[in-house]
Ligand SMILES: [Zn+2]
């Protein structure tokens with residue numbers, strides 16, 4: 155995997171701004187897991203994007219894929235723990251509420267965060283989930299298929 159630099163982060167951010175990803179209607183807003191760049195790890199489109207978190211000290215710049223868990227930090231507080239090497243996030247779910255969600259109920263955390271996340275709906279502790287890349291029955295496969303279908307439909311024919 156090529157080196158992760160400020161230039162890479164900027165190029166990927168510019169690409170995402172210029173190429174808005176399909177988003178789904180949640181009931182009160184549009185939501186997308188990621189942009190149209192393929193994940194450097196699993197190559198999936200629609201779940202990966204560069205991220206920016208403004209901070210008082212050092213802004214956090216990183217990139218993450220919500221399909222396979224690929225994550226890599228460039229600057230900011232998380233970089234101090236992860237270093238420059240890609241690592242894998244932990245995906246958690248609420249087994250009671252997830253079947254009721256459009257694409258399930260999921261949240262994410264860094265692997266060194268040992269605290270338990272609470273479900274936003276029922277307040278129960280969320281449990282570690284398999285990543286969609288490791289689980290063919292994961293509901294995110296439905297969104298992956300829809301993204302590819304939308305892109306296929308919008309493909310220029312000229
Ligand atoms: Zn990925």
Ligand SMILES: [Zn+2]
Nearest residue numbers: 248251273276
């Ligand atoms: Zn719940």
